Amino acid sequence: MTDMDAEQLTLDGLAPRRRRKRAPAAHTPAGRDPIARVVLDVQATHLGQTFDYLIDERQSEAARPGALVRVRFGGRRVNGVIWERAAASDTPASSLRYLERVLGDDVLVPASMRRDIALIADAYGGTRANILRLAVPPRVAKVEKEQRLVAGFARGGRPAGASGIEGDAAAPSGPSTGRAASAPADRLAARFARLAGMYDRNLRDLQGALHGSAFRAFALDPLPGVGRAAEALAWMAAEALAAGRTAVVVLPGMRETRDVLDSLGALGLTPFGPGRSGTGGWTGDVAVLSAETPPIDRYRAYLAVATGQVRCVIGPRAAMYAPVDGPGLFAIMDDIAYQQADGMMPYAHARGVLRLRAEAHGGVFVALANARSPLSQMEVAGLPGVAASRPSDAVSGPATAIRPLPGVLRDASPWVRWLNREELARLADPSIGARVPHTAVANIRSALLTGGPVLFSIPADGVAEALSCANPKCLRQARCRKCTGPLQRVRGAAVPRCRWCGAAASNWTCPHCHGDRLRVVRVGAAGTADELRGLFRGVPTLLSSPSQPHGVIDEIERRPVIVIATPGAEPRVRATPADRTGASPADDVPAAAVRPRTSPDGFAVAGPGPDDPAARYTSYAAVAILDAWTSLYAPGLDARVDTLAAWMRVVALCAPRTAGGQALLLGETDPAIAQSLMLWDSSLLASRELAERLETGMPPAVAVACVWGRRDAVMRALRAIGALDGDMAMCPMPGDADGSGAIPGVLGPVPIPQPRTVDARELEITADRVRAVVRVPHARREELAARLRREVARHVAAREGGELRFQLDRKDLI
16 A cells, blocks of 8 residues: 555544535525615724625514624624615625524614714714624623513514514604603602702703703702702603603712612602512613623613613713613713713713713703813803804703802802911911811811711822922922923933923923922822821721722711721711701601601602612711812813812712801812812802813813824824814814914824733834824814724724824823
8 A cells, every 4th residue: 555545544433524515595685675784893993884784584574773683794703783774785796695693683772872873983983883882782682581571562662573674763762661650740849849949040941951852951060968969860860751751861980870879769760670570570760771780780771771661771981872762861970070981992971972962862961060071161151252152063062051049059068168378377377387287177176076977088099290390489380381281201301391292391480480490299198097096086097998908988877987088989977867857966866757758648748768868878077188289280181170079079078067067178279279169169160271271272172182002103194184284283263263373283292101011012013102182173073083083994904003093072181
């Protein structure tokens, strides 16, 4: 036997099985609209369009617009969503493939949601696939069967067996269970009467808008106090449901989500959860959409909203994509918070998404925040000194302010004192310069004698670095002469550079004291607990911080104790029965005496309900903000507004002045921040911020996009969109009719650090990373987004080396 005849010996039974070739499946195109235009779950920007596939006649009923399908794309199987059906395709018939499978029997992306996704993608320069991966949770098949059995809804709002093409557009917007979820009328009327006595007449305009069908936008400044903001948001959502509308409320975190959910429960609305029928399905009036919930529960909630079973959605940032239909409420709390921006392409911001959706649905947009953002201030009052200047684009526009009544605000807020050097000198305090002066120690000891806890708010743990004037009488943060950005030290450079525009600060002089020397300021918060234990001997001390061994403390009992907390980690104080009735804590009040006043049918008609945060928690006897001087050296564009927001959140936990509450601001800070805090009027700082940003050409006076990546890719993109030597090289300012006051359209580029990675190849690709800021008028914001998307798509399709990304409306430009 020759080598050519040699065979590999095999044992009996272990020979490789020969697979029979299967004949290709026989397909018959659907008789009506056989083309499915599918948005694939492929995140590459240059593949963001729809792709055409054939629909088999057997799949025609299930393959409705908005359904989830599986198809072949290239050499792999991918999921996608049918965006629409068509009668013909521009793709040659020989190149068309059939849908492999229709996943599920329900429409996951209703028609109104598909329209909203397209608008969001265009507004932020992304693709529809970018939004779909964030908006639609992973499918869980058993949930669809479970919900169908309990709720009894038909597919997409149509009778089973009907034609699968037009039904999606005709789906009803009301709940499929046949019961309109709404709060009892007496509870809702009592809540509105309570709020109407606290806010100005624009609150009645908001009530009318919730019952109307025209788009309106509002900016609401809530009263201080535990649960006051949640109380207002819960009323808005319940009012919208009572009017037959939908409601979407986006909150900065899960603590605020629980507060709003409890406040809605006090109005008689139940959370979406396991039903009592024993069938295993879930029912309820209010769904929570959050990335923190288990995938199966999140899919349950999403499906209930998409099918109309639930019309009220609350939660953190993920709730902004709730698949609601028709006019309704789209509200956001703390729109300035960094949590409100997505961390994935296209980096959409919850505020812009909600306002865009509210306008598209003919609904109501509400931005509620203790510290009003400069964007909200521009929408309410316009740009200072510029006539008829409330610039608008897809994600911004005119709005109406709702403010608390002056008398109510004065009684609800604590007595705020700013103990800076000037005030301590006026009081002849000998401890000027101490971290906690004698005046503050005396006030805090008096507060502890009342039996309540005292909260000390300290800066966030960790160390940051900033440059300031070295004059001991000035100590102001060093800023760039060109764009007012903060200066930073650069390794190997003889002079500091600007964080925003990268300009060198040669021959720097302080514009306030004309000093020419700089010093490095390192901000930290170590040793605070030991220092306070020495000042208040015998008083228990608690430390609440994510970086501490015991972590964040959620709740504490009402007793004399000193609580030290970093921003966002402030514990709540549990209310005692005496606190709920307004009696003195020393009084012995029986539990039966704390029940709220009820109507004949058993519903509470006045005041907060027993499950409301305002009833379940009480306030601190005093609040002290330590190291206020650290606010002078924060580098971000929104640094002052963020500082005010953090301080107002802390002071809102303090008892009102009518109950002896007092808040102490210890240290030097910007007078605009201190005045806004003492008067509880954030519009003062917002107005000043807006005026300064108009002078320096910063958002929201103009629209901006941050472009970052490898230097050569960024420079190529800037040139391609016309930002270096084209029509976007200069940015006209608002009110500048002849263009004489135009400013450069590009700031930077400035070096930025490499991403954290362990991949040597990725380190090489991301070498020499830079970031640039592109500025355009608001009227050209959508054009800028489209140009950047096209350039990134070309960059990816051409497989050019280097990283290239962009983000519109970035919170921090550095």
